[in-house]
Amino acid sequence: MTQTDPDEFAKSAAMDFARQLVRHWQEELGTDLLGAYLMGSLAHAGFSRRYSDIDIALVTMAGLSPQALDRLRTEAVALSVDWGPKVSVFWTDRQFSLGRFPPLDRLDYLDHAVALVERECVRPARPTxxxxxxxxxxxxxxxxxxxxxxxxxxxxxxxxxxxxxxxxxxxxxxxxxxxxxxxxxxxxxxxxxxxxxxxxxxxxxxxxxxxxxxxxxxxxxxxxxxxxxxxxxxxxxxxxxxx
Structure with missing residues (x-):
């Protein structure tokens, strides 16, 4: 990659946005938030300035209510009309028994996740x-x-x-x-x-x-x-x- 690669510029901007967003989410979730992580193409190769989502995984004490999830998504759009709609939230409780965190995304979390905030590192069993x-x-x-x-x-x-x-x-x-x-x-x-x-x-x-x-x-x-x-x-x- 060269310094003029537009996808690299976009990836850097998307990561900056994700860091800002997670700071807002920390205020919303408080001590219930155990960790927030980048996943998908922001955490490994292949980010596309046009086609990639901003995948963020949230590990919490007890999961997220639909109302809390709606508030997080609303905050994302309020923070950036460009990046906010691209945010895709993966979430679970500390046992990885609730929420939206299917097997392939648990693999992504285990192998590639980039911590934005981590109060406690919780690792699920690796899917077979x-x-x-x-x-x-x-x-x-x-x-x-x-x-x-x-x-x-x-x-x-x-x-x-x-x-x-x-x-x-x-x-x-x-x-x-x-x-x-x-x-x-x-x-x-x-x-x-x-x-x-x-x-x-x-x-x-x-x-x-x-x-x-x-x-x-x-x-x-x-x-x-x-x-x-x-x-x-x-x-x-x-x-x-x-x-």
């Missing part, structure tokens, strides 16, 4: 490969497959759907990477893994093009014809999960 398999073949795959079929049947790509479409193109790589390795990695990691592993049935070319689009922060309109490979990507995932 069997747990990851059970999770991936459930709601994540079902939700992605539904979106993939919808995009495959679409006649046009609306600007509001650019981010969702690009993610839909990239997710087969993420599924294959995590299913096979039991790890949480970046889109870069997933595409590189798929190229090297030659996993049966996957269209790697569409993944490479989608990654290139993400890295250049471009509109994915030129990739709209790739929607036609999504049904076969679904089939490839099903075959992988059934092997």
């Amino acid at each position: 490969l069997e747990e990851i398999h059970h999770y991936l073949r459930g709601a994540p795959f079902a939700s992605w497959a539904e979106r993939a079929r919808s995009f495959a049947a679409a006649e046009t790509l609306e600007p509001k759907d650019h981010k969702a479409y690009l993610r839909t193109l990239l997710y087969p790589g993420r599924f294959c990477y995590s299913w096979t390795t039991g790890l949480m990695g970046s889109n870069n990691d997933a595409v590189a893994f798929l190229k090297e592993s030659h996993a049966a049935g996957f269209d790697v070319s569409s993944l490479e093009c989608a990654l290139q689009c993400r890295q250049s922060a471009a509109d994915p309109d030129t990739l709209f014809p790739a929607r036609k490979v999504l049904p076969s990507q679904i089939d490839a995932c099903v075959a992988l999960f059934s092997a």
